[in-house]
Amino acid sequence: MTADEPLVEVTDLVKHFPIKQGILIDREVDQVRAVDGVSFSVARGQTLGLVGESGSGKSTVCRVMLQLLAPTSGSVRFEGQEIAGLSRRQLRPLRRQMQMIFQDPYASLNPRKRIGQIVGDPLKLQDVASGRELRMQVQELLERVGLSPEHYDRYPHEFSGGQRQRIGVARAIALKPKLVVADEPVSALDVSIQAQIVNLLDDLQDELGLTYVFVAHDIGVVRHISDRVAVMHDGKIVEEGTADQVCEHPRDDYTKKLLAAVPIPDPRESRARRASSSAA
Amino acid sequence: MSPAPLLSAQGLRVGFTTEGGLLQAVDGVSFDLAAGEVLAIVGESGSGKSVTAQTIVGLTRSPNARIEGSVRLGDTELLDASETELRKVRGERIAMVFQDPMTSFNPVYRLGAQIVEAIRAHRDGVSKSEGRARAVELLDSVGIPDAERRVDDYPHEFSGGMRQRAMIAMALALEPEVLIADEPTTALDVTIQAQVLRLLESLNRERGVATILITHDLGVVAEVADRVLVMYAGRVVEEGTLDEIFYDPQHPYTWGLLGSLTRLDRPRPKRLRQISGAPPSLLSLPEGCSFRPRCPHEFAKCMEMPGLEARLADAPSHCDRCWLDPERKREKREVGGQIGLEAPA
Numbered sequence: 003m004t005a006d007e008p009l010v011e012v013t014d015l016v017k018h019f020p021i022k023q024g025i026l027i028d029r030e031v032d033q034v035r036a037v038d039g040v041s042f043s044v045a046r047g048q049t050l051g052l053v054g055e056s057g058s059g060k061s062t063v064c065r066v067m068l069q070l071l072a073p074t075s076g077s078v079r080f081e082g083q084e085i086a087g088l089s090r091r092q093l094r095p096l097r098r099q100m101q102m103i104f105q106d107p108y109a110s111l112n113p114r115k116r117i118g119q120i121v122g123d124p125l126k127l128q129d130v131a132s133g134r135e136l137r138m139q140v141q142e143l144l145e146r147v148g149l150s151p152e153h154y155d156r157y158p159h160e161f162s163g164g165q166r167q168r169i170g171v172a173r174a175i176a177l178k179p180k181l182v183v184a185d186e187p188v189s190a191l192d193v194s195i196q197a198q199i200v201n202l203l204d205d206l207q208d209e210l211g212l213t214y215v216f217v218a219h220d221i222g223v224v225r226h227i228s229d230r231v232a233v234m235h236d237g238k239i240v241e242e243g244t245a246d247q248v249c250e251h252p253r254d255d256y257t258k259k260l261l262a263a264v265p266i267p268d269p270r271e272s273r274a275r276r277a278s279s280s281a282a
Numbered sequence: 283m284s285p286a287p288l289l290s291a292q293g294l295r296v297g298f299t300t301e302g303g304l305l306q307a308v309d310g311v312s313f314d315l316a317a318g319e320v321l322a323i324v325g326e327s328g329s330g331k332s333v334t335a336q337t338i339v340g341l342t343r344s345p346n347a348r349i350e351g352s353v354r355l356g357d358t359e360l361l362d363a364s365e366t367e368l369r370k371v372r373g374e375r376i377a378m379v380f381q382d383p384m385t386s387f388n389p390v391y392r393l394g395a396q397i398v399e400a401i402r403a404h405r406d407g408v409s410k411s412e413g414r415a416r417a418v419e420l421l422d423s424v425g426i427p428d429a430e431r432r433v434d435d436y437p438h439e440f441s442g443g444m445r446q447r448a449m450i451a452m453a454l455a456l457e458p459e460v461l462i463a464d465e466p467t468t469a470l471d472v473t474i475q476a477q478v479l480r481l482l483e484s485l486n487r488e489r490g491v492a493t494i495l496i497t498h499d500l501g502v503v504a505e506v507a508d509r510v511l512v513m514y515a516g517r518v519v520e521e522g523t524l525d526e527i528f529y530d531p532q533h534p535y536t537w538g539l540l541g542s543l544t545r546l547d548r549p550r551p552k553r554l555r556q557i558s559g560a561p562p563s564l565l566s567l568p569e570g571c572s573f574r575p576r577c578p579h580e581f582a583k584c585m586e587m588p589g590l591e592a593r594l595a596d597a598p599s600h601c602d603r604c605w606l607d608p609e610r611k612r613e614k615r616e617v618g619g620q621i622g623l624e625a626p627a
Contacts, residue, residue: 266501
């Protein structure tokens with residue numbers, strides 16, 4: 003293993019979902035090409051941003067990359083090791099290296115479990131800690147993500163959306179993973195709270211040397227947090243480059259269209275843009 | 283601005299009795315909406331912006347709700363109106379578009395049928411075929427391709443953006459004077475959002491529909507609004523024209539909202555500027571200014587709640603609730619060359 007070897011390398015990844023018809027005999031009549039030949043790599047300690055609209059395949063890429071869904075074909079190498087096609091048992095020790103943060107902070111936390119249990123379960127399941135040691139580690143994690151150790155015995159419904167997302171972040175970093183995949187982690191949050199979570203993820207990356215794959219449809223947020231950005235459309239990556247390259251000098255027409263649709267929070271510039279687009 | 287506003291809310295207060303006590307969701311909101319104007323109400327979740335909108339059309343009436351103040355549409359007082367009177371106002375004079383285009387249509391009826399139903403409920407003597415023709419015309423006017431055929435589709439056959447347009451088409455069916463759009467683009471992709479915003483803008487410009495746009499996204503506001511109300515914890519904390527709010531914001535909360543936006547047209551900052559902390563619980567508001575616990579510029583006077591007043595000599599319609607001296611504000615809001623809220627000490 004060399005230092006400049008990427009942490010994750012995805013090559014020609016394909017995920018097709020069959021469309022079936024028929025009652026007794028399921029005939030496959032067509033396929034949804036959710037991911038249709040995607041390749042990228044993520045360097046250690048860096049962030050790859052995946053942007054695209056609903057249905058572009060960005061969430062499916064994440065799930066296939068983490069082997070939560072089996073790929074139709076293609077390769078996913080994690081620290082040089084091929085993980086596509088590994089059995090659940092073979093994957094289990096690898097799972098602690100790769101964790102996920104989900105979009106909906108309301109649906110991704112079990113309402114019947116206390117915060118301590120939600121954040122502590124990964125540690126318990128992977129036999130990292132138990133008993134008093136577990137409680138201490140969880141409380142440290144809560145503090146690290148900007149919550150208080152006293153929140154240990156509370157339930158998810160007692161928290162706001164932003165706080166819940168912090169709980170989701172604590173759970174994801176509990177096992178000190180190398181890779182964190184964040185699937186639209188801020189899109190359900192208010193703008194001012196989005197900034198808090200983005201800054202938290204930034205800080206954790208510096209402290210823990212995390213590598214992120216950050217998925218969002220908001221290209222502004224993606225540009226802010228990412229080193230490199232890949233734009234997805236119809237299951238394919240249409241453009242990839244450094245965040246500033248892609249956002250300031252887009253080459254692909256779809257990327258240009260996506261950038262042009264982002265509202266500019268500046269009335270004068272927004273008026274100027276509308277005037278020039280209606281003149282064109 | 284015309285002397286008699288189309289819609290006027292004065293001292294609107296909406297409280298809900300809950301197990302934890304009286305929850306004052308809206309506490310003294312006043313505004314005038316002129317004909318043909320687009321008023322944006324901006325704020326975080328729980329700021330009371332949606333409750334304000336829903337109360338206008340009588341959707342918050344319930345045994346545990348306490349509604350005070352006045353909302354007048356022309357000569358009609360809406361808060362005292364009976365359900366029968368309100369039913370005439372809704373759709374006919376004020377129409378509403380909701381955030382979630384997935385749940386605002388009934389999934390088991392064809393879209394066209396739902397639009398026809400809305401028309402026929404208000405217009406006696408409109409036949410089904412006339413209603414259908416009107417529905418086709420409406421869908422066509424909001425840019426649904428092949429409207430003649432799509433009018434018989436079910437809601438699930440439409441994409442999110444098309445459904446939101448169909449929702450707007452239905453809202454326009456009776457040619458209302460006021461359109462209330464509650465987060466109309468929040469669930470949509472940016473390219474679709476841009477289309478829906480263009481549509482709202484053209485409705486406003488071409489048909490003169492006065493619009494109340496509720497959103498938490500200042501980018502959306504910059505694209506369409508004429509005037510802006512910024513709400514925080516149930517109160518208006520700043521009110522002004524679009525340019526006043528963006529270029530001369532007076533309330534630290536507004537600075538925070540503006541500062542936390544990511545801007546594609548600027549070089550990216552090392553860190554996003556954030557508003558620290560979370561909005562207060564409406565059941566236990568802090569003493570004095572409700573933004574005080576999150577505000578880095580707090581001083582002794584903030585223990586007293588400031589009124590919503592014009593504090594700038596040259597802008598009588600630009601009001602805010604902040605005790606800071608306007609000259610000092612202009613210094614304090616500049617953070618790294620841009621408007622923002624500095625990190626708490």
